[in-house]
Structure formats: C-alpha cells, structure tokens
Amino acid sequence: QKEVEQNSGPLSVPEGAIASLNCTYSDRGSQSFFWYRQYSGKSPELIMSIYSNGDKEDGRFTAQLNKASQYVSLLIRDSQPSDSATYLCAVNGGGNNRLAFGKGNQVVVIP
C-alpha cells in the first residue's frame, strides 16, 4: 500500500521567514509529486509539481525531490500571512492517476 508521511505538527513561522515542509513516501516506483495548499473550508489547490530529482522553483515556492531517499520537500520563502493554510503532499505512482496524500501540515504565519 502506498503511503505518504508528513510527520511534522503545526508549523508557526514569523512573517518573512522560510517555512520548510517535508514528506516521505513508501512506493519507490512513484513518478510524480505534488504539493497542494488547502485553506480552511476550501478545496485543495495545486501549487507545485515535480517529476525529477533536484529543485524546482516557482515564485516564493521551491520543491525539492530526492528519489533515492524517497523524500520531497517544500520551501516557502518570505512567508506571508496569506500562506497560512494546510499543505498536502501527494504522490502518483503512475497508471491510473490516483494520488496518495499525506495528512497535511498546517502552517501559521505570524505577522
């Protein structure tokens, strides 16, 4: 069974700081990796996708993938109060596009 782990508890960061979120996955054959942001009462929104080892940057977000270590992370630079949300790590093993989700990490940016 594919598992995605996000073990950190709620993360509080001061405005302007870097928020760092980590995720590990169990299926070594996984091909695609995603980070979603979910505001309270809203549906998840895709913010980053990464498919190959290394870093991918998009604005203030950087996703990092290490397939050998089965590890994917998300960095949020210059954190803003609007970044306060739950961040979901999702992994796709291929085939039917079915995603395995982590339980999410709540981020609170303190003004």
Place this chain on the structure above:
Amino acid sequence: GAVVSQHPSWVICKSGTSVKIECRSLDFQATTMFWYRQFPKQSLMLMATSNEGSKATYEQGVEKDKFLINHASLTLSTLTVTSAHPEDSSFYICSAPRGSYEQYFGPGTRLTVT
C-alpha cells in the same frame, strides 16, 4: 482560472432524500475523475474513482449502492448520495487529471443533511 467545477457548492437536504453533485472538467477531457470526502479538520478520504465508459471503482468501506457515480461524458461525473442521513454531512470534492499527471480539484460541495 478554475479548471474543474462542481455544482452545487452547498446543499441542505432532509434525511432520506437523495442529492446529486456534478463535477465538470472545464477545458479538457477526463476519462477518470475522483471523488473525495472530507470531514472537518480531517484528511481527504478517497471515496471512488469515476471511469468514463465503465463502472466506478469504490474504495474499501464505501457503499456503492449509497454513493452512486456516473461518468456521463468525458467532461462530467456525478455523485448521487442516496437516502442521505445526517452522518453523510460532509465536504465532497472531485478532482480530475489534466494531461498525464497534474490533478485539479473542484471547489467542493458542502452537504448538510437535516
């Protein structure tokens, strides 16, 4: 802009009635769509995979006779909650993959059963 829509965004119904929720991919075709349920402060729970042209695939523990899924076309999937009860009150969200990998969520439907 939004690439997946859902209708209605919220619905209140009486216990014992049925409710239909529509999920549409707006500018792409989706042979597969997914239906999730999320209770307050809990994780997304995949309920079923909607397959165009074939039967839906339900996750373990999800009653297929209670949650009817019909993938009517390449852009439309519907979820019907039959004989709804208060415990079915939840946030129902659909998603659809665009292209090979990226999956987009609809805005969700909040169901309240009284």
